[in-house]
Amino acid sequence: MRDQESDPGHPGRRLSTKEAAELLGVKPETVYAYVSRGQLSSQRVPGGRGSTFDAKEVEAVARRNRRESSGSSGAGSEMSVRTRITLIDKDRYYFRGVDATELAARHSYEEIAEWLWTGRLRPGITFTAPEASVAVARRAVGALPEHAGPTDRLRVAAIAAAAADPLRFDLSENAVLGTARTLIPTLVAALPPVRRSHRDAGPLANRLWARLTGLDADEASLQVLDTALGLLVDHDLAASTLAVRVAASARAHPYAAVSAGLGVIEGPLHGAASGLAHRLLLEVLDQGNAAPVIAEELRAGRRIPGLGHRLYPGEDPRARALFTLLEEMPQAAPALAAARDIVATTARHTPLHANVDLALAVLTASSGMSASAGETIFAVARTAGWIAHALEEYGERPLRMRPSGNYVGPRPPQPLPD
Template identity: 80%
Template sequence: MRDQEPAPMDAERRLSTKEAAELLGVKPETVYAYVSRGQLSSRRVSGGRGSTFDAGEVEALARRNRRDSSGGSGSGSSGGGNPGGELSVRTRLTLIESDRYFFRGVDAVELATRHTYEEVAEWLWTGRMLPGSTFTAPAAFVSVARRAVEALPEHAAPADLLRVATVAAATADPLRFDLSEDAVLGTARTLIPTLVAALPPAGHHRRDEGPMAHRLWTRLSVRKDPDEASLRALDVALALLVDHDLAASTLAVRVAASARAHPYAAVSAGLGVIEGPLHGAASGLAHRLLQDVLEQGDAAPVIADELRAGRRVPGLGHRLYPGEDPRARALFSLLERIPRAEPALLAARDIVETTARHAPLHANVDLALAVLTVSSGMAPTAGETIFAVARTAGWIAHALEEYGERPLRMRPSGLYAGPKPPQPLPE
């Protein structure tokens, strides 16, 4: 017999920082750390200096923490359901533990720093290392994808461009409904270069051959002749971001694949999710924050403005890494070898040190991506593009894994909380 959980608190009731801390069983500083990580939202007290928190949101976090501490949200069966807890899905792809993450059991940072993005993608898809792997886009696919992208408004976001290019490429592939492993792998190896080829060039040059990082650079930076260190940093960033377990976009992809949507449709589902500021678009917020710090020459007033507006500081903390984000650490290490990245690196360090007075949070990969994009002369949206292109490989790996499972298994049951039936017909 399961213990009964307490009834949800009144959603309109607000809690003080002290009350929230007591309910969660943590120190007040940790409450603000939850806000910085996006796990809680806060509202400034009118005319005061404190913050208040939604009681229902705090109670939900407290329940999650109790389940986590009791092991209630561990791996479920291959069917994926976890009644009364969070959804869990058995996967052989990515493991995250102890501030490290692994692709098929191999340290992901070591893979990313020793192999190209394409080679890491192949490893995730097949479990085999294929040195010198390259991806080729069929001319017919590129042509239809480019035409579709060129028809979009100039202000279209990166996810819009990539989603439209994905749908267009699907229409050019009569074999898209073949879900056999070889067919899906073939789709993966052609879709990623098609997406990059469909993006408009950042300057007057466009490269459609060579490593994927080199091709993507010409879509993101106006600098025509990048140095090798910058290209390597971009390639490693792509490899680091290939997969990250069951992130929100990846879950959407697996749901689509569970319904036997073809790989293009599954990838499109993932692209629809990453536009949220808490996922793929988070690097753009960190990019703008970094630019503001560089312009003002000091992180303190910029951080103060963020907190005064009730916003969490982007680029800091990660719910899966109590310590340092290993992806950020690896990328910062490479960026330190690029002389022109030094001002952005110093600004990022200033952000971390300034915020540490409020909440001890480490830089995450979004801040590292921001340093790369700011120092490389890229637009604020470049990080989102890098994330989406990189993660497409992981999405297809998850779709391929899901195709081997029972169809439509990703169907959780709703916990109805509406009026008790039967109710009279509305007038």
């Protein structure tokens, strides 16, 4: 009788090295190259020198190789990662199955972060940072030149906090959660305050406000900021989140994984997009009319910032939620009117809805914040989501986020260059 595990019809069957090589169409030694790159896992044969391979994994790699060799570029060839964190569907998005805009309307940023990390709500939780960690991070940030941007400061603060934590290499769930609850407030505390009189206590949004503007915060303004943080916690596999998962797949500690995300978020097509919308909004406010400003952008061949999103055919639900709250801020009325003028004017050229960057720009422009404030809000908020994805990735097979290159250069052997 045949061994069930070697039977092709058995769901848990394992393949020998020779069988795996034949299925992949490669030499046996190349099979082990797939193992070293984290694309296949192997098990030693008890009492033997060979290894066996999971048939489903081998078949998945073989299918991917066939797609790449056929030059497929459709949606089926894009990277897909299983996740339980965020679902984006039909102009709505959900955190662990719960409507994200409803969560942000009813719960603080810290409570939403806990929901992402653990699937449990902890009403009233606030994150606090150890004094030693904050002191190290502040010294490192203080050494940066004055023109350093917010992401520069956050990245340096994350590295300094990591250096101050000798247990950062502990990737157990409880240890990573402990790191998360202290890293985020450390990042905020390391940012230089705009207001001289401020308190590093209370909800994170209150502490962050003093790092963004010198104006006093009223209840409505703090509510908008806290909701913005909650809405921006995660957004599926955005570019920075993918970078975090790649780092976590290589078992980088959470500080390093967050640093990877901060390295990507600074791009103008990602976290820095709200700064472009902020400047556009100020121009419209200065001109008193969006038409000449939009005309100049179109004449220069530039994309209008703050409009449209590739994942939402309609209005970005994050923008919709923030605009509703911004209507409760009297000082936001001029910027809100300018934002609506931008949307209406651009609609004559192409029908695009407002995205979250334009809503953030209304908040920052009407609260005496700099153009880079939206980037700071975005990065601080998204840190919680990055840690959620890192936690998820730590539970997966190591190095699985290592794709193979589709080499299209000259075929070897080529002569040595002169």
